[in-house]
Amino acid sequence: MADPLRIVLVSSRNPLNIGAAARAMSNFGFTDLRVVNPYEVAYQEARSAVRSHYILGQSQQCSTVAEATVGCTLVVGTTAVGNRDLHVPLYRLETGAELLREHLASGAKAALLFGSEKFGLSNAEMSHCQWLMRIPTRAEHGSMNLGQAVAVCLYEMRRQAAAVNQPAFEKPPVASSDERERLTSILMELLIESGYAQERTLESTELKLRRLIHRINIASNDAEALLGMLRHILWKMRRTR
């Protein structure tokens, strides 16, 4: 089955960036890569890299954006600049990714274009795009590394809004009152044994200690482990007295 989202790198110059783009595609489960007019040495060098070789191996080299976007019913460009006269709608990545997902959900194919490291997409390349999107970087340093920009966009495509606030890990049960009591009493014995707790402050020390132990957020199994350690320390202290 053809991958519905095609990644198109236009005029990339750096083999590390082409390789990094392919790696991010593999990380997030995209396979359709086209490379327009790359610096030939860079493309060949990237193809020989070990990681993600299956994506680069099946990638297609094209000479024009039109050729690279054949069969796509939506073509989206990426840009770092927000103030250029863009002629087409510009969305933040959060919005653009949602629009892309809606388009792909209908079974249609789309292309996502990334321009050259130095200049981004040219006006001529942008004229193939229905709209553009922008990663919300700082105005003072908007231009991202190409491989990082691809990774961020593909992450946003795979992001699950529903995953927020759904812990993937169940917290272990917290210590019970009786476990806390056993902790309190063994610590008291240690404090007495060590001379920290004196006869006349015994009661107030125990009160402070009990409050402290009941405030702590400690898991049941951690309390048991700690009890074992404290018991051993107490045993050793009494033995060597």
Add this chain to the structure above:
Amino acid sequence: MADPLRIVLVSSRNPLNIGAAARAMSNFGFTDLRVVNPYEVAYQEARSAVRSHYILGQSQQCSTVAEATVGCTLVVGTTAVGNRDLHVPLYRLETGAELLREHLASGAKAALLFGSEKFGLSNAEMSHCQWLMRIPTRAEHGSMNLGQAVAVCLYEMRRQAAAVNQPAFEKPPVASSDERERLTSILMELLIESGYAQERTLESTELKLRRLIHRINIASNDAEALLGMLRHILWKMRRTR
């Protein structure tokens, strides 16, 4: 004012990755970088890079995770593996970033740890973390490039849920009925002039054309531009007849 989120790179080996992490920090507006036990040559090489030099220039080199996380009331680790016995809660990035934002909103400081390129965070390094988070990559290829992982996490920290479905660009007004009528009539003149529309099909052709023109989603200024082009074509056709 101190940056509330500190980025900690542990045992990084590749100067390009350290530089890429600093660049992503600059892109998304983070400044506090600490590097634990880096490969010395890599660290020095990264510091000499041009971009984001202000971040690397003020970064601190530490020898332990404990030293790198001094002053932080929350320490969060990143991991690519979900099946290791982790001892601490593991959240997806979407959830983890939300928890981090809540912590930072209270004015407290937090550290976000990234492990070495080859092995990630060790169990010893993870033991400094209250919890871990994982970028939702494919199970078959979970491990991301370090610079890309930093970029994705920092993007998620800056992501604005409210930005979804809020177009940053106002769509230009669409063409009015009278503009569409002018388009229809000049196209009809062209079709007659070119011989496409014959006397006996004139009415049905005009009906088809009008329906087509009124279906098209075209902006007002684009309709005007098109009208100008069509007028010129008509003028030329009549002149050279």
